[in-house]
Amino acid sequence: AQKITQTQPGMFVQEKEAVTLDCTYDTSDPSYGLFWYKQPSSGEMIFLIYQGSYDQQNATEGRYSLNFQKARKSANLVISASQLGDSAMYFCAMSASYNTDKLIFGTGTRLQVFP
Amino acid sequence: GAGVSQSPSNKVTEKGKDVELRCDPISGHTALYWYRQRLGQGLEFLIYFQGNSAPDKSGLPSDRFSAERTGESVSTLTIQRTQQEDSAVYLCASSFETSADNEQFFGPGTRLTVL
Numbered sequence: 422a423q424k425i426t427q428t429q430p431g432m433f434v435q436e437k438e439a440v441t442l443d444c445t446y447d448t449s450d451p452s453y454g455l456f457w458y459k460q461p462s463s464g465e466m467i468f469l470i471y472q473g474s475y476d477q478q479n480a481t482e483g484r485y486s487l488n489f490q491k492a493r494k495s496a497n498l499v500i501s502a503s504q505l506g507d508s509a510m511y512f513c514a515m516s517a518s519y520n521t522d523k524l525i526f527g528t529g530t531r532l533q534v535f536p
Numbered sequence: 537g538a539g540v541s542q543s544p545s546n547k548v549t550e551k552g553k554d555v556e557l558r559c560d561p562i563s564g565h566t567a568l569y570w571y572r573q574r575l576g577q578g579l580e581f582l583i584y585f586q587g588n589s590a591p592d593k594s595g596l597p598s599d600r601f602s603a604e605r606t607g608e609s610v611s612t613l614t615i616q617r618t619q620q621e622d623s624a625v626y627l628c629a630s631s632f633e634t635s636a637d638n639e640q641f642f643g644p645g646t647r648l649t650v651l
Contacts, residue, residue, distance in 0.1 A: 456639075458642075464625065464644065464645055465642060465644055465645075466579075466627065466629075466642035468639050468640075468641070471639065512578055512579070514579075522567070522584075522631070522638065523569060523581040523584050523592060523595070524569070524571075524579070524581065524629075524640060525581070526571075526578035526579040526580075527578055528577060528578045529577075529578050
């Protein structure tokens with residue numbers, strides 16, 4: 422069965438510093454996708470970044486990058502130059518191309534950015 | 537263009553009553569997903585629609601839960617004889633087509649409280 426594990430329930434980072442949010446996954450499917458979503462206190466789910474299992478390069482989107490280590494089955498999110506507005510819950514999720522592409526979510530990490 | 541919309545935004549009901557939650561996906565999106573998020577937790581997959589058919593209902597927690605989709609558009613999630621453990625935020629998402637790299641766009645959710 423597919424599983425996403427986020428071991429950090431909470432993280433603190435100072436403004437302008439970089440922070441890494443951990444995510445490990447388990448799947449037997451050879452083709453899959455990895456996603457990160459941000460959920461502010463308002464509740465909406467905001468897509469941040471995607472990494473395909475066959476992608477050779479790590480995904481980047483502005484200040485977000487995904488440190489994809491396939492052999493270790495990890496897909497850590499790196500946020501550079503943290504901003505106060507980055508304070509939110511962050512969810513790692515996985516989909517597989519051989520089923521319905523439902524997303525399997527981790528339990529999330531609450532990031533708090535302080536001045 | 538309009539995003540995914542859900543109604544009502546909040547619903548308070550008494551135990552044992554039936555409730556209907558509505559989702560309007562982004563126009564043209566063929567795939568539609570329902571998720572549940574209990575307080576402080578990640579998202580749990582409930583059901584997926586491709587067009588009007590539901591090939592994956594594996595996440596529905598009991599036979600009190602059902603969903604339908606009409607016109608490859610609007611979807612309704614129905615919970616019969618609600619229980620207190622059904623209290624959660626119910627999120628709907630849509631995507632253009634099913635493949636591992638398709639971003640799911642989430643609605644704002646319906647917060648259900650069962651008294």
